[in-house]
Amino acid sequence: MSTPSRRTSKKIYFGPPPGVTPGQRFKGHTELHAASVHRFRGQGISGTEHEGVDSIVASGGxxxxxxxxxxxxxxxxxxxPDxxxxxxxxxxxVGRNAGLVLNEREGLPIRFVRGLNIRSGKARGGYEYAGLYLVEEHWSCRTERGHLMWQFRLVRDEGEVVPAGVAVEIDDDMTDLERATARFVTAQRRVRNTRASRKVKSxxxxxxxxxxxxxxxxGDxxxxxxxxxIQALGEPHRGPDVTSNILCLCxxxxxxxxxxALLITDDLKVVDGFTRELIGSLNVRYNQHRIGVDFLRQHRSRWADRSQGL
Amino acid sequence: MSTPSRRTSKKIYFGPPPGVTPGQRFKGHTELHAASVHRFRGQGISGTEHEGVDSIVASGGxxxxxxxxxxxxxxxxxxxPDxxxxxxxxxxxVGRNAGLVLNEREGLPIRFVRGLNIRSGKARGGYEYAGLYLVEEHWSCRTERGHLMWQFRLVRDEGEVVPAGVAVEIDDDMTDLERATARFVTAQRRVRNTRASRKVKSxxxxxxxxxxxxxxxxGDxxxxxxxxxIQALGEPHRGPDVTSNILCLCxxxxxxxxxxALLITDDLKVVDGFTRELIGSLNVRYNQHRIGVDFLRQHRSRWADRSQGL
Structure with missing residues (x-):
């Protein structure tokens, strides 16, 4: 029962590659495949639209x-790309791009592999397994030439293992690799709290x-x-942590x-991000809370595909 | 401007004590107070009902x-206690007990200090600053003698600092200690995702x-x-990570x-945890999802003060 199943390296699975530690080097795709780090030979992104993306090999395309x-x-x-x-x-x-959005929603981790010494789209220095990364955000923007581009922020996270003693569901038809990673827990959603957030909420x-x-x-x-x-913290948005950039939301x-799925116009109307229907107006206590219009514009521009004309 | 303000060690603040590292030892409350680790001399828990708890000194009461x-x-x-x-x-x-619930809701971190070599409620070996802890959960139960007891699970977490380059709100009336900790971000809420969770959600x-x-x-x-x-993961509940212990919720x-604030009865009715009004019934796809009645009972028993008679 402890012999690894032959099909383990072909079926999608999330979480750490058993026996591989971050920083470990690999010569090429064949080695990455053999170690169950990256299932797709010769393709940079492994996964599907409906299951999510389980690994990425970045080589600067x-x-x-x-x-x-x-x-x-x-x-x-x-x-x-040219x-x-x-x-x-x-x-x-669509496709694996939509899969990355699923990763964000579900907190599914990606085994991220970095090409080393990249020149002309080739990793001349081999590859390094960098660890598990979460998709923290996605957005669209227009390039200088006017094309719609989607991007994702991946942030390193090592996840957690269910504490020993906690019963985990094991199916009879699970592979050894699935059993090995069944205990793996990810953060689907993490709500950050700062001093400025607390002020707005109050x-x-x-x-x-x-x-x-x-x-x-x-009970009270x-x-x-x-x-x-509104304008997200962190790269590449670099929104400030100030009250005029924060909303109090359920x-x-x-x-x-x-x-x-919700966008806010300059005159503080709330609009459905897909149908563009008016949903209502934002409740604002103007004497205590000034909202930065530039932050609203930046938030809308993150959804360039659906905010035109707002 | 860089001289620490005199009042810094008296006003409530959340986050790491500047210049103190986890593992650092202190002889007693006077030293803990001087280092801004614990503001209240001679009391184990520092904070208020409406601001939360900023530090705890545990000495086995x-x-x-x-x-x-x-x-x-x-x-x-x-x-x-006897x-x-x-x-x-x-x-x-009530009071600082209610403050600990606020810590849980807001993700406010507690500077946790551990008494060493405790005998008869005294820390004979001095004190160790253990780091920042978050309140992950609270619950009530009846002791063997029938008294209502409230408990909290504290879990170590070192928090994050707002990335360099992100503007942080600084008020003119902030103390140096407040300025030093304004960049500190905590996780107000972390939603965990497991293989069994994903199955139930689907x-x-x-x-x-x-x-x-x-x-x-x-858009789709x-x-x-x-x-x-339902029965929470982790100590002391030790709920299993299986589909019969998981609900799909917004x-x-x-x-x-x-x-x-919501409790579920054995016959799968949803009840307001405070007024005990019937809210509705749980939607269950019986052919695919069996819900463990024991897990519902354990969840209700965590709220012993409000679930009697259900």
Whole structure:
């Protein structure tokens, strides 16, 4: 029973490659495949639209990519990049690109492999397994030449293992690799709290500025809310952690806002990001809370494909 | 401007004590106070009901406490413990006990100090600053003698610092200590995802089993949902990571359920945890998803003060 199954390296699985540690080097795709790090030989991204992406081998095909170690800005597939890595057509959020969005929603980790000493799209120095990365955000923008480009921020995260003593569901038809990774837990969603977030939440008494529905969590009627950064923190958005860049939202509206399913116009109307229907107006206590229009514009521009004309 | 303000060690602040590293030893409360680790001399818990708890010095006053290093089960204040640390009256979720619930909601970190070589409630070996801990959960239970006891699970977490280059709000009236900790970010809420969670969410197509409202996050109409463990994972609940212990919920209902604002009866009715009003019935696809009644009972028993008679 402990002999690894032959099919383990072909079926999708999420989490750490058994026996491989971050920093470990590999000569090429064949070695990466044999070690169950990357299932697809010769392709940079492994996964599907409906299961998510389980591994990426980055070797510099797109000029807009950025690798800063623990943070990677990763450009979507497609768009017919030219020799300099500039896309020449619009990209679409389909196939494995849509799979990366699923990774973000579900917190599915990606085994990230970095090509070393890349020249002309070839990793002359071999490959390094960098560890597990989560998709923290995705957005679209227009390139200088006017093409729609989708990008993803990947952030390193080693995940957790279910504590010993906790029963884990094991099916009879699971492969050894699946059994080995069944205990693996990821953070599907992480809500960050800062001093400025707490200030905004207290201005609104934890009542969502969009739906105004209190998520009551204790007997005194105190609601729960979250501080949503309009222009996101971190690379590449670099939104500031100030009250004019933060909304007080319920968890449901927060998830919708962060995914561009809700957009906010300059005159503080809330609009459905897909149908562009007017949903309502943002509740704002103007004497205590000034909202930065530039931050709203930056948030809308992250959804370039759906915010035109707003 | 760089001289620390005199009042810094008296005002509440959250986050790491500047210049102090985990593992550092202190002789007693006076030293802990001087280093801005613990503001209250001679009291084990520092904070308020409406601001939260900023530090704890544990020195073994309650028999039900457990210290497993990175996980601590901490008993609430009050209840008139006897010499053996057993409470002799009901405890109430008021004052700093309620402050600990605020820590959980907001992700406010606690500077945790461990008494060393404790005998008869005295730390004969001095104190060790153990690091920052988050309140992951709270619950109530009845002791053997029938008294209501509140407990908290504290889990070690070092938090994050806002990335360099991100503007942080600095007020003119902030102390140097407040400026030093303004960049500190905590995780207010972390949603864990496991293989079993993903299975349950897919059974319900990501539609909340309680409110049935789809939290739509993409143009194809795909909703977002979370897997809620009924009997929580981890110490001391030790719920298993199996589908019969997991519900598919929207983020708002998930927060309510985890805080005991929603309870579920043996016959799968959803009840308001405070008013005990019937809210509706749980949507269950019986042919694909069996829900463990024992898990529902354990969840209700975590809210012993409000689930009697259900």
């Amino acid at each position: 797109y000029a807009a990519d950025r690798d800063e170690g623990n943070v990677v800005i990763y450009t979507a597939m497609g768009g017919s 020799d300099d890595g500039h896309i020449t057509e619009d990209q679409e959020l 201005i609104y008494g934890n009542i969502c500025q969009i739906c105004r529905i209190p998520v009551v969590v204790d 009627g105190a609601p729960y809310s979250e501080g949503a950064h 968890p449901n509206c927060h998830v919708r806002f962060d995914n561009g | 309650y028999a039900a406490d457990r210290d497993e290093g990175n996980v601590v089960i901490y008993t609430a204040m009050g209840g008139s 010499d053996d640390g057993h409470i002799t009256e009901d405890q109430e979720l 059974i319900y197509g990501n539609i909340c089993q309680i409110c049935r409202i789809p939290v739509v996050v993409d 109409g795909a909703p977002y949902s979370e897997g809620a463990h 983020p708002n209902c998930h927060v309510r359920f985890d805080n005991g």
